[in-house]
Amino acid sequence: MKVIKSARTYQMLRKSLYGRVGFVATMGALHDGHASLMRRSIAENAHTVLSIYVNPTQFNNASDLDSYPDTLDADLALAESLGVDVVLLPQYDELYADDYRYSVVESEFSNDLCGAHRPGHFTGVLTVVMKLLNLVRAERAYFGEKDYQQFRLIRDMCDAFFMDVTIVPCPTIREDDGLAMSSRNLRLTAEDRALAPTFSKLLRTPGSDAHIADLLAAEGFDVDYVKSIGRRRYGAASLGSEQNEVRLIDNVPKPKAQETQSQPDSIAEAS
Numbered sequence: 001m002k003v004i005k006s007a008r009t010y011q012m013l014r015k016s017l018y019g020r021v022g023f024v025a026t027m028g029a030l031h032d033g034h035a036s037l038m039r040r041s042i043a044e045n046a047h048t049v050l051s052i053y054v055n056p057t058q059f060n061n062a063s064d065l066d067s068y069p070d071t072l073d074a075d076l077a078l079a080e081s082l083g084v085d086v087v088l089l090p091q092y093d094e095l096y097a098d099d100y101r102y103s104v105v106e107s108e109f110s111n112d113l114c115g116a117h118r119p120g121h122f123t124g125v126l127t128v129v130m131k132l133l134n135l136v137r138a139e140r141a142y143f144g145e146k147d148y149q150q151f152r153l154i155r156d157m158c159d160a161f162f163m164d165v166t167i168v169p170c171p172t173i174r175e176d177d178g179l180a181m182s183s184r185n186l187r188l189t190a191e192d193r194a195l196a197p198t199f200s201k202l203l204r205t206p207g208s209d210a211h212i213a214d215l216l217a218a219e220g221f222d223v224d225y226v227k228s229i230g231r232r233r234y235g236a237a238s239l240g241s242e243q244n245e246v247r248l249i250d251n252v253p254k255p256k257a258q259e260t261q262s263q264p265d266s267i268a269e270a271s
Helices: 007-014 032-044 062-066 072-082 121-136 145-160 183-187 190-195 197-203 209-219
Strands: 002-004 021-026 047-052 086-088 140-144 166-170 222-229 232-239 246-253
Touching: 002 007, 007 086, 007 121, 021 032, 021 121, 032 047, 032 072, 032 140, 032 166, 047 072, 047 121, 086 121, 121 145, 140 145, 145 166, 145 232, 145 246, 183 246, 190 197, 197 209, 197 232, 197 246, 209 222, 209 232
Parallel strands: 002 086, 021 047, 021 140, 047 086, 140 166
Antiparallel strands: 222 232, 232 246
């Protein structure tokens, strides 16, 4: 496994990669959800490239960026054990040589759900993903459905700009108790970790979105939103103190009793 920190070095290496290339973009603190993306890429492509980069432009909260878990040694060991060919550790000065003068802005769906609560977040996500896709030049890129809004925005961006890459959605990987795997789960206290699975459980419960939000609040969650769009119900809520607040996001198939209560959204309708 090659570990590369320089974009220019990777560009030279890319010329020697014959056959289809798969790509998994991450911010590190890898877990079984990331492993499932890597395994699928390895199974479907001649080469797999993994990137690990904590992208500052998608954080609207400096403390959230500062507290993001750093487990690089373990991440590299996992990637090598799975059979990843190249790990790319890009540097800010190369990825953002323009100092973020240029960005990718989506004007509709990115302003809903997480975008309504995290100004500029998806502009940072789309910008760095476009940069990474153009740098890696993979034929396929794999993204988890836990971040379904992100997946839809990235897929639609690639369609809109005629980018020659297939964006492959991969199912959400969950803990045994139903909690969607996330790098941020590492920051949950034992008490909050015990409560966290209630989030996905209530999202799956029939009832209006407002009622489910009230139930979550009664359990102790600080609710950003619960919203059904198309055939999915999306939710975001936080646990913990102000000094260690952990934001959880998830989405589930809309409970059957809800399917007639929300009209499909032509931009965001889930499959």
